[in-house]
Amino acid sequence: MPVTLVLILVLAALWETTLLVSDLIRGRGVTNEPSQLLASGALVWLGNNLAFGLLYWLMDGGGPTARLRLVVPVDLAFTQQLDPDLKPGWRPVFLDYLHLGFTNATAFSPTDVMPLTLRAKYTMLVQATVALALFGLIVARAVNAFT
Template sequence: MAEGSRRRRSSEPADSARRTRRDREGEHRWPAALAVLVAIALYALLPESLLFAPRLLIPGLELVLLVTLVVHSPRRLTKQTRWSRTVSLALAALVTLTNLVALGLLVHDLVKSSPGGRELLLAALQVWTTNVIAFALLYWELDRGGPVARITLPRERIPLADFRFTQDETKDTVVEVAAGSSQRADWIPLFVDYLYLSTTNSSAFSPTDTMPLSSRAKILMGVEATAALFTSLLVIARAVGALGGSGG
C-alpha cells in the first residue's frame, strides 16, 4: 500500500504538467523579441566596411517585421496565421543572411588589412554574437513547427522534431529528473533552449547535449559552426599578428 501511494504521489507532478501544456497562455514573446533587438543594434553599429546597404535599411526592415509580429501577438505566442508564420521565418532568415554577408566582408577586411585594428576585432565579436542569435531564431522557428505549434498541438500532431533535447531522453532516469522529461511532464523547448543550443554550437563548433535529427538541422548547425570557426580563427590570427608586430 505504501509503495503504491508513493508511486501515485510521484506521478502527480507529471500528470499535472501534462494537463497544463496545452492550457498555457503560450510562450512569452519578449525573450525572442529582445534577442532580435540586440541583433538589430549590433548590425547597426558595425563598421561601414561591413555594410552592403545603407546603415539603417536592414535594421529598419527587421524592426518593421518585429513590430508586425509583436502587434499580432504582443505578450504570448498563442495564435498563428499563414502570414504571421511567413513574417516570422522572413525575420529569422533576414537576420541570418545579412549577418553571413557581414561575416564575408569581415573576413575580407581581416585578411587584406594590416595587423591591429581594434575596430575590426570588436566587429568580429558583434558578428559572432549576432550569429548566435540568428541561428537560435531559425532553430526556434523551424523545430516541431515553431513556438505556437509546439505548445498548442497534441504531440501526435506536432511536426517531426529537428532536434533531440536532453529532456527527450530522461524518462527512465531517477525520479526527480524523469519528472521533468518530455514524456512524463510534457516538456517542450522554449527560446532559451534554442539560444543555449546555438551558443554551444558556436563555441564548441559541434553539437553538445542537443542532437540534430533532420537534414536541414544538420545543415544549419554546420553553417553556424563553420561561420563561428572562421570568425574565431581569424580573430586569433589577427591577435597573434598584432602581438608579433608589437614585439618586433
C-alpha cells in the first residue's frame, strides 16, 4: 500500500512538471508572470524532490523494515556505509533519502550517495532529467520575462 501511494505521488509530481513545461513551451498560464512562474516552479520542484525522496526511502533494500536486516547496502550506498570506521552501526533514515532527492535534483547527479543497482540509477536519472528540464525552462523564461 505505501509503495502504491508513493508511486501515485511520483506520477503526480511528474504530471505537474509536464503541465508546467507544456505551459512554458506554449506561453500559457502562470508562465507570463515571472513571480507566479518562479513560485509555481519552486512548488513543482519541491513536490518532485519530496516524492522522489519517499521513493528512494521505500525502494532502497526493499524498504525501511527490510533494511533493518541488511548488513551491506543494496540499492544506494551512503558515505557512512562505505567506511565502517566513520560511523559504526549507522543506518539511513528518511531525511537521508530526502537529502538524496534534493542533491540529485540540484546537482543532476549523485553527490554523496552512490547508486548500486540499475533501478536506483534509472530512478536518479529520471529525477535529474526532470529537474534539469524544469530548471532550464523556468530560468530561461523567468530571465526573459524580467528583461
